[in-house]
Amino acid sequence: MTTLTKLRPAPLVDETVRLLTEHYVFPETAEQLAGLLQRRLTEGAYDVGGAEELARLVTADLQSVNGDRHLRLKYHADPVPPEQGAATRDAMRRDFDTSLGGAPRVELLDGRVAVVELAPMLFPLEWAAEPLGAALTLASRAQALIVDLRSNRGGDPDTVAFVCSYLLDQHTHLNTMHWRGGERSEQSWSLPHVPGARFGGSKPLYVLSSGSTFSAAEELAYDLQQLGRAVVVGERTRGGAHPCRGWTVHPHLEATVPIGRAINPVSGTNWEGTGVQPDVPCAAADSLDHAHALALARLAG
Secondary structure (H helix, E strand, C coil), X not given: CCCHHHHCXXXXXXXXHHHHHHHCCCHHHHHHXXXXXXXXXXXXXXXXXXXXXXXXXXXXXXXXXXXXXXXXXXXXXXXXXXXXXXXXXXHHHHHHHCCCCCCCEEEEECCCEEEEECCCCECCHHHHHHHHHXXXXXXXXXXXXXXXXXXXXXXXXXXXXXXXXXXXXXXXXXXXXXXXXXXXXXXEECCCCCCCCCCCCCCCEEEEECCCCCCHXXXXXXXXXXCCCCEEEECCCCCCCCCEEEEEEECCEXXXXXXXXXXXXXXXXXXXXXXXXXXXXXXXXXXXXXXXXXXXXXXXX
């Protein structure tokens, strides 16, 4: 384990404060948190035994004001490159290569109900378009579809729009990102054309959620729920709606700072702090059986 005699907490905390102050989507909160971190540093609260413990303590302080779970000093056991975003991207690449590109399960259940599991992330679209398009095209012939997001911890908003495009018929406004300062926003829409075949916008659709479902996976569930397109079955999700970027501040530490906030065009808000509330609450372990039963009842009716 890397020790603090080698990494020294002061320059790491100072750099985290700088990134927070310059980039966090809520400038007033950034100033408040910067003062907290500097005070805690002066008090010796970060004089601990290693990088992993430092990351835990700083993250707890970063999340102590508004509970933003994207705001972290993240520990990486393996050394990570210094380029912006490289730490997260390298970790994602390893997961991508061991998860069939983010679609580890496609299955046909009784009654022509398909299950597509999207996990562990919604990977960058330049990687994931081919495997996700193949999985969703294969499922397009089913009479009902269950999208399993129980183990999905987030990813790329462009990939959210790509998946939604297979589940809708029309070019549809899904979400708007508002960046720091409020002077710039960016809309997300489903695509007018997709590779392969669509499941479409009329057949029964269910989304499985858990307390581990996070970030972009929550957006996928939330967008489809707010459009009235899907029934969400399972547990309330973790509640992280802010897109973020990562900066390597030490070979084992990455500061992740949210740079924007999502606003849904239907609800006028998002799932930050509250999570996506399921339409059919149940234990995550039971949600597949519940959704399958709902699908069979709907098809029979």
